[in-house]
Amino acid sequence: MQLIALDADLKKLKSFARRQDKITHKRDVLLPKWQPIVNEYLAQVNSGEKPYDNPLFARCIIWLFDIADFGRALELAFKAIELGQPMAPGIRREWPSFISDTVFDWSETQAEYGRSVEPYFSQVFNQVVHHWKLAEPITAKFYKFKGLSLLRGTTGEVKPSSIGDADLLQQADSFLEKAASLYKNAGVKTVRNQIDMRLRALEAYGSQETGQEIP
Template identity: 35%
Template sequence: MSLMLTYQQKVRAQKERAKAGQPEPEKPDTLKVAPSGLIGNQQLGALLDKALEQDLKSLKGINSRERKADVKRTLVDKYAGYVERLRASSVKHELLGWYLVWLFDTGELDSAVTYALWCIEAGVALPERFNRTVEIFVADAILEWADAEYDAGRSVQPYFATVFNHADGVCCQPWDLPDEVTAKFYRQQGLNLARAEKFTAAVDVLEEALSLGAKVKTALADCRKRATRDVS
């Protein structure tokens, strides 16, 4: 059968379905055809390369941030099972980094923070275009979110505390972050303590933030006064 005839039949079938009000048949998910095992993982990797390339191209063509967020939510659902398969098989793939980005972009912080800690432990890297470590990406994302939540008068916990404890080394080896990022963490932690009326602790943290270049002089002075008042 010629390509032209095949195309004509396809168009004719589409018109007949449209006329009858029938939906287009779903395209098979080619990712699901890859078997398990070493060869299966290699096949899955190749299929993921192709699927990811197409989805990233589609995302790039969307200008609306809201629309992009909606598409990223569908991608999180689409690839969740494949991410779990890669994790279970200890297979590294670019999808793992993109999945982390999408979780933060869509505000899925509960999953994002948990998954981010696994990525750091497993040595997963972000896609090359980000030119940042996972630690710095996560720190920046949480700080941006925490600033907005704090300004709106909402709690930044438990997500801020979880990331802060890892970044500061409270529970593990401290993350290697630029000083300006660490300063922002101490600033936010100091503000959190001050809001909770733990002024003495806030002073210690804000002094650390100040030493790293954070603009906290006003907040620090206020906490010092309140801490002195509490002691007296």
């Protein structure tokens, strides 16, 4: 009965032409309806019952990402991986690929406007570099983003010449170097050259009298 009701809800969702209307419907109607059922399923699993494939679980995770509730979405998505839950029908990607792409795209948009991407980017970054075996270009772009994030100002601009902390510059460069080692077309050469120039400038000024202003 639940699957029949879910199928009806998915058909209703497709009837909306505007993306924003779909997001609103997911947030205000579908998730309040289905999340309590998913929470009940998780409570049963946590109490020792054997997990089973639950399409409601997967669908709620997708909807949570769609409405940008990344905290709850990641919590449930990591749990889905732990329980071996299949991806929602119609989505031709495994959980790690879907999660990494979704969070990376969101992070890029946030960074462009100087907004924080934490803690969600770091949560996924940790999975990408330590646990998930994704294609090298995907892992490389996470290392690249991590390195660039250390160089961003409040407006989102990447500008090594404005950084006065040599340790921070070297840390950023190590991430970018890792990206280049994973994927030769990572596109980090220019910014790494800028970091090198800035480090040499800091070293030169550091050898002068204390108090010399660093341009």
